[in-house]
Amino acid sequence: MKALVIPTAMILIWVLISMSCSGKNETTPIPIPEPSTGQQAPQPVVTPEPVAITPVSDDPGFKLIEGADCLACHKIDAKVIGPSYQDVAAKYTESDIDQLAQKIIEGGKGNWGDIPMTPHEGLSKDNAKQMVKYILSLKK
Ligand code: HEC
Numbered sequence: 001m002k003a004l005v006i007p008t009a010m011i012l013i014w015v016l017i018s019m020s021c022s023g024k025n026e027t028t029p030i031p032i033p034e035p036s037t038g039q040q041a042p043q044p045v046v047t048p049e050p051v052a053i054t055p056v057s058d059d060p061g062f063k064l065i066e067g068a069d070c071l072a073c074h075k076i077d078a079k080v081i082g083p084s085y086q087d088v089a090a091k092y093t094e095s096d097i098d099q100l101a102q103k104i105i106e107g108g109k110g111n112w113g114d115i116p117m118t119p120h121e122g123l124s125k126d127n128a129k130q131m132v133k134y135i136l137s138l139k140k
Pocket residue numbers: 065068069070071072073074081082083088100103104108109110111112113114115116117118120131132135
């Protein structure tokens with residue numbers, strides 16, 4: 001019996017060694033060392049602006065603006081037909097709320113160019129003021 005045990009054990013050891021060796025050989029090429037892009041994580045690319053605008057859209061003034069035709073001519077941060085709301089916010093202060101609300105209702109031109117804003121006669125003064133308060137809140 002002993003004569004059989006030793007060669008069997010040696011065969012087993014060889015099998016184990018060759019298996020563990022071939023196992024290592026299979027795992028060694030697996031490492032994918034391309035961390036060169038690791039430092040350019042995509043997170044910093046995300047600009048904070050959309051994040052800043054999202055909570056603002058809960059503003060009742062923004063809801064009114066969204067529900068009216070304003071955004072056809074105005075954008076928050078870019079001139080379309082009318083000036084951007086950020087530009088309007090930079091030009092005026094709280095003391096202009098009344099006058100600006102009146103302008104939205106009556107329409108008019110001259111403060112930003114020759115293109116007139118259409119009148120919004122159906123709009124109540126309170127709602128117009130609410131819109132202006134939101135626009136002025138965009139002041140940077
Ligand atoms: C037909 C396009 C148009 C629509 C619709 C429109 N606007 Fe305007 N808006 C303009 C233009 C053009 C001006 C610049 C007027 C000027 O030069 O005085 C302007 C100016 C303004 C101003 C600044 C006014 C001033 O005297 O500086 C505010 C505030 C404003 N719009 C808010 C609104 C709101 C709120 C609405 C929606 C109820 C609205 N706009 C809808 C075109 C539009």
